Amino acid sequence: MENTLLIALSRQTTLRREMTSVANNIANMNTQAYKRESMMFDDYLVRSDGGERIMGDKLMFVRDVAQYRDLSEGKFDETGNPLDVAIHGEGYFVVDTPEGNRYTRNGHFQLNSNGVLVNTDGHPVLTEDGDQIQTTPGDTRFEISRNGEIHTDAGPVGKLGIVQFDNPQELEKVSSTLMKSDAAGVQVENPDVHQGKLEMSNVEPIIEMTRMIEVHRAYNRAKSMIDKEDERIRKANTLITGQ
Template sequence: MSGLIESATAILGASEKRLEVAARNVANVSTPGYKRSSGFSQILASARVGDTVPDIVERKDFMQGKLISSKNPLDLAVNGDGFFQVRAGDQLLYTRQGQFQLAENGAVVSSQGYVLQQAGGGDLVLDNAAVTILDDGAVLDDGRPVARIGLSAPAAGATLTALGESHFAAGGTMEEVADPSIRQGMLESSNVAMGDEMVTMMAAMRQAESGARLVQVYDELMGRALTTLGGAR
């Protein structure tokens, strides 16, 4: 009967983690560039009775979010493939959260203070925020080209690991997108669908209920066994 309680523990643990991920998705429904997490149901379905709860790796859904106009000239949205490259200290990160502003030193930075990188590398520094950014990432100041913003995508075999809400660290080589598409004065919204997250939460709650019923059955069986053993003396 030990397998019964282990199975219940696995179900309860997986349902709890699914609820945690769904709650995080809901909390970031308004975060620009946020990509929803998923993937718990497949791992739970592959578990066998008696297995311990496996470490569950969250899978990111990189589906394009809707583009929303903001009128801010340094708000940028990726239309299609690719990520902005930003510098956080000595580390390069990748994001589709395109809310940027001009720092005192002229660097174009995110709300976290990460510096937007140019195509080919190097901080993007401007004299003013009144620039025109073309779809291919070219930055024009009074009609004069001054820089170009590139987009990066994982090369074959490379992976992206989520760091915080909307930033990723690259595991492997990142390649520059050959034909980038950037929209100035727009932001990409989160790709979280509230209806989907509510369905996920309800499914996780039903799984938790089934796990609780297994625990109840285990308790009843143990009670009967103890009663039988006690009566046999």
């Protein structure tokens, strides 16, 4: 196949995946603690027929190699709910799931029917010692200090497990805000916890809409290139075969 067609097709393929990433960001712009995602690309240069000249053109193949997350902190929304918790700075809450420990920055917690603190999926939130956070029916007070220590009417319950990783980009996403890792996280020594607040998504809707328009236009340019190249090849074949 002609290099021009290969280049245009490689560009269209990566743009389709970029559009999927942008659409996912927009869909989760109101999801607590969601982190904006983008694609990473590799460009491969091939010298064109005119490449021997000083300003010779270069043909460029494009390949998407990975997806990365923008780990910047989202804005805090003050809810006043004592079971809502936000982490300022590095760190992830630890939750216990049937598949093992999972990690999240979404601190929208609640108490289940047994008085255990759980996340929105019903998975128990763990302390730094790996225990569940248990309350009693008579508890009317649920306080979390800035360092993550939990107190109820019965006294201290434990300290929230908040862990960090050497390379958070290596965390594998299993849902919009839930991550898993083969390596165990390291407990944050001095976490900065804010009770009654939630970290919101760090997606900027205007930026994502702008990206969507740019990707759409780039895709149409690549399509136009394919159409023109197809027309050129058909004309060349007609001249050669005389048909």
